[in-house]
Amino acid sequence: MSQPQIDLHRLLADVRELVEIESPSADLDAVARSAEVVARLGAAHLGAAPERLVVDGVTHLRWRFGPGPRVLVLGHHDTVWPHGTLERIPYAVTDGVLRGPGCFDMLTGLVMAFHAVAALPSPDGVSLLVTGDEELGSPSSRALIEAEAREASAVLVLEASADGGALKTARKGTSMYEVEVVGRAAHAGLEPEKGVNATLELAHQVPAVAALSDPAAGTTATPTSASAGTTLNTVPGAARFTVDVRAWSAAEQERVDSGIRALEPVLAGAKLVVHGGINRPPLEEALSGALFERAVSVATRLGLPMPGEAAVGGASDGNFAAGVGTPTLDGLGAVGGGxxxxxxxxxxxxxxxxxxxLHGLLEELLADLPAGVPGGRP
Structure with a gap:
């Protein structure tokens, strides 16, 4: 298998074009504009236009080459940065460091995928899915990811690397909740005894949720944002707080989920309503280990820097791919930080x-496809 020439100048020009099309996840028009640029760049490299998959107003893109089964290359084009960030942090390359909103997470990785797939003798056997709501937890793209992963022999995720270029062989699963506290409003000076103080009930519930954490298991249940009340002189009739849960195993996610749903109010007359639940299952090492070893083998064969491995608390769409049982390797994107x-x-x-x-790993995985499948062994 030959080693292609990668045009760094063109690759960086592509990254710049994506960075300079701001794509905050919550702005569907901005995400749609970003998708058009991604589609154009991808078509220029891959020689084919993508399918445009619009789900709940969010634009996702998919390229499929040849019949299945396939190797799925997975990325996203939305970012966390609000409009105007580009004015403060413009695209720039200084002293070998590229900066710009979304460059690390994960626009550079997305461009790398285009260049790596384009350099294959044939893209047959590759599926490339680029989603538009990953930073929101992938509410509209989860079903697409899972369906595509079920048909794949392996999934390669172009999220940014861990420290020093390490590949991500394990990710915590995530759960997201909002606990709504229903009390009863009353005048704080005239008749506070007629109220049910939602702020006070919230104060009881926050430590109860935090106590569901298990440091030994690596499980965190973290109360985050909170709000309560309306005016200074009113017993608050409503309050709410959000909870971020991370766990290495599905069993721990289920334990915390049961615990949050079992919360009981402390104050007479108060009520609790739990919204949300388990979002992303864990990416467990059992589903990434063989692919990581293949990546190490490719790096050795090609004389490339040897990748390390890391288990990280953050989640990605790789969690969904692994959740359906498909071998998944994450963190194959850019090296950097922030x-x-x-x-x-x-x-x-x-x-x-x-x-x-990425190119070398794709070549090896495509060669493993069953006989008679384009891209596989004859």
């Missing part, structure tokens, strides 16, 4: 070797 932070950046001198690693 995801969701002001110092988001990509190390330019690692872009080519990561693209070559």
């Amino acid at each position: 995801a969701h932070a002001e110092d988001e950046h990509v190390l330019v001198d690692r872009v080519v070797d990561r693209t070559l690693l």
